[in-house]
Amino acid sequence: MNSKPSKSYHHGNLRKALLEAAELELIEKGVEKFSLRGVAKRAGVSHAAPAPHFGDVTGLLSALASVSFKRFAQAMQSSSDAVEDNHPEKSKAKLVAIGMGYIKYASEHSDMFDLQFSSERIDPSKAFLEKLSSNSYDVLEAHVQAVLQLDDRKLEDEPDAAPMMWATTHGLASLFARRKRNGGPQGQELQDAFERILWRTANAI
Amino acid sequence: MNSKPSKSYHHGNLRKALLEAAELELIEKGVEKFSLRGVAKRAGVSHAAPAPHFGDVTGLLSALASVSFKRFAQAMQSSSDAVEDNHPEKSKAKLVAIGMGYIKYASEHSDMFDLQFSSERIDPSKAFLEKLSSNSYDVLEAHVQAVLQLDDRKLEDEPDAAPMMWATTHGLASLFARRKRNGGPQGQELQDAFERILWRTANAI
DNA sequence: CAAATATCTTTACACTGTCAAGTTAAATCT
DNA sequence: AGATTTAACTTGACAGTGTAAAGATATTTG
Numbered sequence: 001m002n003s004k005p006s007k008s009y010h011h012g013n014l015r016k017a018l019l020e021a022a023e024l025e026l027i028e029k030g031v032e033k034f035s036l037r038g039v040a041k042r043a044g045v046s047h048a049a050p051a052p053h054f055g056d057v058t059g060l061l062s063a064l065a066s067v068s069f070k071r072f073a074q075a076m077q078s079s080s081d082a083v084e085d086n087h088p089e090k091s092k093a094k095l096v097a098i099g100m101g102y103i104k105y106a107s108e109h110s111d112m113f114d115l116q117f118s119s120e121r122i123d124p125s126k127a128f129l130e131k132l133s134s135n136s137y138d139v140l141e142a143h144v145q146a147v148l149q150l151d152d153r154k155l156e157d158e159p160d161a162a163p164m165m166w167a168t169t170h171g172l173a174s175l176f177a178r179r180k181r182n183g184g185p186q187g188q189e190l191q192d193a194f195e196r197i198l199w200r201t202a203n204a205i
Numbered sequence: 206m207n208s209k210p211s212k213s214y215h216h217g218n219l220r221k222a223l224l225e226a227a228e229l230e231l232i233e234k235g236v237e238k239f240s241l242r243g244v245a246k247r248a249g250v251s252h253a254a255p256a257p258h259f260g261d262v263t264g265l266l267s268a269l270a271s272v273s274f275k276r277f278a279q280a281m282q283s284s285s286d287a288v289e290d291n292h293p294e295k296s297k298a299k300l301v302a303i304g305m306g307y308i309k310y311a312s313e314h315s316d317m318f319d320l321q322f323s324s325e326r327i328d329p330s331k332a333f334l335e336k337l338s339s340n341s342y343d344v345l346e347a348h349v350q351a352v353l354q355l356d357d358r359k360l361e362d363e364p365d366a367a368p369m370m371w372a373t374t375h376g377l378a379s380l381f382a383r384r385k386r387n388g389g390p391q392g393q394e395l396q397d398a399f400e401r402i403l404w405r406t407a408n409a410i
Numbered sequence: 411c412a413a414a415t416a417t418c419t420t421t422a423c424a425c426t427g428t429c430a431a432g433t434t435a436a437a438t439c440t
Numbered sequence: 441a442g443a444t445t446t447a448a449c450t451t452g453a454c455a456g457t458g459t460a461a462a463g464a465t466a467t468t469t470g
Contacts, residue, residue, distance in 0.1 A: 030325050031325060032237075032324075032325035032326055033325075114323065117379075117383070118319065118323040118379070118383075119237075120235050120236060120237035120238075121237055124383075124387055125387060159398070160398055160401050160402050160405070163377075163380075163398065163402065164373065164402045164405060164406070166376065166380075167372075167373050167376030167377045167380060167402065168369065168372050168373045168376055168406070169376070170376040170379060170380070171371065171372030171373055171374070171375040171376030171377075171379070172368075172372045172376075174322075174323075174375060174376070174379060175368075175371075175372060175375070178322070178323075178329075182329055182330060193364070193365055193368065196365050197365050197368065197369045197372065200365070200369060200409055200410075201369070201373070201406075201409070203409070204405055204406065204408070204409040205405075
């Protein structure tokens with residue numbers, strides 16, 4: 001009757017609880033001061049309880065990074081979907097929206113974003129992370145392809161287009177995330193500037 | 206007579222020795238597993254010896270990051286200087302060279318690069334780091350200015366130009382540094398692609 | 411209902427950064 | 441120059457970390 005694959009147990013569903021506790025720990029302490037024992041304490045279990053579920057701290061953080069990757073791809077996708085169908089430059093607008101979703105996620109969830117892209121405490125070579133990472137890239141690449149098709153070009157003809165768009169977007173996102181971490185300015189003007197830059201880049205591919 | 210501000214002492218010049226040991230430690234262990242006691246051991250001193258010179262581990266790593274920032278700006282500058290004076294598109298070629306120097310540094314010294322830009326173990330709000338960081342940016346901005354002047358434009362007229370160039374460059378550099386960390390491909394073709402992308406971006410500002 | 415298995419706790423260990431109190435050498439001051 | 445202050449370094453201690461091993465407990469399996 002209980003159709004969901006419940007790991008029911010002493011605790012009920014510790015794996016999920018640990019992931020939620022880990023996210024809180026990450027937000028409050030940052031990647032560097034993130035502590036496995038702190039997570040266990042938040043979840044109300046002993047410090048060695050996470051081991052059966054995640055192995056070591058890298059395993060837990062990698063699992064958390066995969067949660068983040070899914071939300072990240074989702075954020076890009078829904079940002080793209082929010083572009084109206086009758087937009088005069090629909091394809092490019094969608095590509096820019098992808099970029100803005102990318103940047104918005106980096107700024108609103110800078111800790112999760114940093115965990116994904118620049119933490120040594122995860123293992124990016126884990127298969128599920130490589131898969132999710134390339135999935136995220138594919139979202140952007142698909143939109144680049146749509147833009148190229150406006151001029152009857154293909155991805156194979158323009159192998160630099162998607163990396164260029166990605167690099168600019170990622171650079172802006174890193175810049176924004178760092179700004180936020182260091183308490184720098186992050187107002188609407190900055191967002192507008194980023195959008196203009198993305199437009200320029202979309203027009204240059 | 207001894208004109209240099211020698212901190213001569215028991216050890217001779219422990220501050221310098223610690224910085225060199227710290228760089229080795231960083232390269233071998235990575236930012237995350239970098240250990241203050243490991244550095245002290247390398248330098249042949251007790252584990253608390255670094256304290257008088259650097260305070261805590263953040264102080265030592267911040268000092269190391271400032272060493273890296275200086276080399277980084279130097280690498281960009283000399284990469285720009287290597288462009289011949291009679292180059293047909295000298296200004297743009299220099300700007301691209303700046304970017305390639307940026308990327309080359311990130312790829313050849315990925316640990317130091319990551320330390321500068323994405324480690325929580327340094328304190329980027331330290332005055333000397335903010336200074337060096339903005340100095341590095343100024344090198345790039347100055348070259349953007351030179352490119353804009355080709356069309357009688359000014360930095361104030363094009364406030365997005367320098368951030369755009371920086372974002373693309375930084376995005377490519379992060380991508381490259383990560384590739385290297387994860388053992389991905391990093392051949393000449395990739396370098397060529399990056400250079401083409403930088404040219405496109407330089408032409409789009 | 412017994413046996414096996416997976417989850418969780420407890421205990422232990424090596425390691426970390428940092429603080430406080432000594433020790434030693436260099437610099438400063440009459 | 442000799443005493444005193446100051447700075448560099450050592451030693452010892454402490455709380456905290458991750459992880460491995462062994463024991464307890466409940467769930468699943470046979």
